[in-house]
Amino acid sequence: MVVISTNGRQDTEESLVLGMDCSPADSSCLVGLVLPLWSDSVIHLDGDGGFSVSTDNRVHVFKPVSVQAMWSALQSLHKACEVARCHNYFPGSLFLTWVSYYQSRVSSDQSRINEWNAMQDVQSHHADGPVLFSDVPTERERMERLINTRLREIMMQKDLENVTCKEIRTELEVHMVCNLCEFKEYIDNEMILILGQMDSPTEIFNHVYLGSEWNASNLEELQDSGVMYILNVTREIDNFFPGVFEYHNIRVYDEEATDLLAYWNDTYKFISRAKKAGAKCLVHCKMGVSRSASTVIAYAMKEYGWDLERAFDHVKEQRAVTKPNPSFMRQLEEYQGILLASKQRHNKLWRSHSDSDLSEHHEPLCKPARQPHTVGRFDPCNQGNSPAVPTLQELLQPLETPSDTEQVVRSVSECGNPSSAGKVVWSSSQPNTTVNQENKLNTNQETRTEAQLTSTTRDQSAATGDQSVGSSQ
Known part of the structure; x- marks a missing residue:
């Protein structure tokens, strides 16, 4: 290393x-x-x-x-x-x-690459793969492993419709040069298991195959099918051809306590990567019945927007032995709810309804402290309460000063800090100019106010005179 x-x-x-x-x-x-x-x-x-x-x-x-x-x-x-x-x-x-x-x-060479990629807790190895990181097996365990390997090779070469179990066992004894009478029951069980795995992988979609351990260990079949990506959804089965195919492992057992849902986002990305590359992906477990089938159903639900019933029926129609365990079915139902919620999140009707609810039941976070005054206009209802606000033109009127570098900044604040309203901030060394400007503004305001009061008094006097003349007549 x-x-x-x-x-x-x-x-x-x-x-x-x-x-x-x-x-x-x-x-x-x-x-x-x-x-x-x-x-x-x-x-x-x-x-x-x-x-x-x-x-x-x-x-x-x-x-x-x-x-x-x-x-x-x-x-x-x-x-x-x-x-x-x-x-x-x-x-x-x-x-x-x-x-x-x-x-x-x-x-x-491939044998050394297999050794670098060997995994722990693996029960099924490739015939040429290393058996590492385990306790020293007993004599019977070593014999069972050897029987399993040789039995697979023999069954691949035989016409299984015209051969009996006894004939296969007899040929196995010839290959191993020993008597296998005490392993009769083990050989029969392995024959049934291997026979159930020997079917070709099932094409679920153009780029997705669903299969078993047997399919994952058949190099010639994989290459003929165009498979380049293998999703291994088992803990007990090795990656048979590391370096030849791209593998992704979900190391779980087919048990009720297994949380398979937690891996479906990663498996979706892996299968999508194979599709994007124009290759095909084999998804397999031990028998291609529960773990791998559940993973393919989850992929179909997300990729094509199908509900659980439609995705399950499609996979079941293609591969009749599909049967996820009850825990995986519950997880698929939960996954269906997750996907549905994700779709609704982008629904315009749902979002507009939510926005209207927020606008009806919640007050705005920011409120104006008080209504702003009308700039540059006299408010008769505001007499004696606060000084009138000067017009914007008066605020921006250039100062009559010979110096162009000296400026006066006026700041009027009505919302933030009322106490600072009307304050004058200057950066000039001649504050008298600013004071004169303010005095002019106040004088103009008072003149307008007096004119309005005088006009009002005259109107009242005229009205009184008219009433007196009417009464004398």
Whole structure:
């Protein structure tokens, strides 16, 4: 394992992990693994002298050769992961663009690539794949694994309509050169299981196939179908051809307690990526009945806007054995509600109704403190209460001063701070000019007020005189 760090396009430190395969025979060193360290990278100790690195839905297990080697590796990895989190490195960004240089140079043989991509808790392995990170198996467990591998090979070559179980078992004993009488029941059960998986993958859509473990392990069939992406919805089945296909793992069991809904957003993106690339995606679990079928139904609901009933009927029509467990059906119903709510969020009628409710039942957040006065007009109802506000032209009238650099700024505030209304702020050294302007404004105001009062008095006197003349007549 090699950790490489360099400054990227954003002038920050970026790191990746390389898995190197060294051959002492010809002194060659080949690349078998390229693992970029993103901001979601997590390191776990497995308690057995090794550790795992999980990032971007990938999990890789490493077994250092010594305690000192493990210490050095963990120190380097923790530092690189901390930098990635600090700068928020994520796939698809401008970070770690130089990784493609190493990805194009992965040249180790397939068996070593399989070893770099080996996973924990896996029960089904490829015939040529490594069996790592597990306790030492018993003699019977080793024999059962060997029987399973050889049995698959024999059943692929036989015409299953014209052969009996006993004939298959007899040929199996010939291949293994031993008596398998004590494994009769195990062989019969495995035959039934393998036979149920041997059907070709079901084409649900033009770019989506639904299948089983058997379909995922059949390289020739996958290549003939045009599959380039494989969605593995199991914890117990290995990725059989890492480096040949692009994998995405949802490591869960087919149990009532499994929360499969939490992964459907990621699975939708993965299948959509295959569709965008013009390739086909195989979605598989153990039998292609529950976990993978539920995932394909969820994809159909989101991609085509179907309800649960229509999506389920479509998948069931294409693959008759489809039968999600009761927990997954409840999660699909919940997912249907989530998708429906997401659609309504963008509905114009729903948004307009919501906006009208807000406008009817809620007062505005900001209210004017008081009604503003009419600028530049005399208000007879305001006599004696507050001074009249000068007109805007009077405020903007240039001052009669010989200096062009000296300015006077007047500020009238009615809403924010009433006490500051009418204040004069100047930046000039001649305040008398401003005072004279204010005196002129007050004089003009008083003159207009007196004229109006005089006119009113005259009108009243005239009216009184008219009344007197009428009475004397």
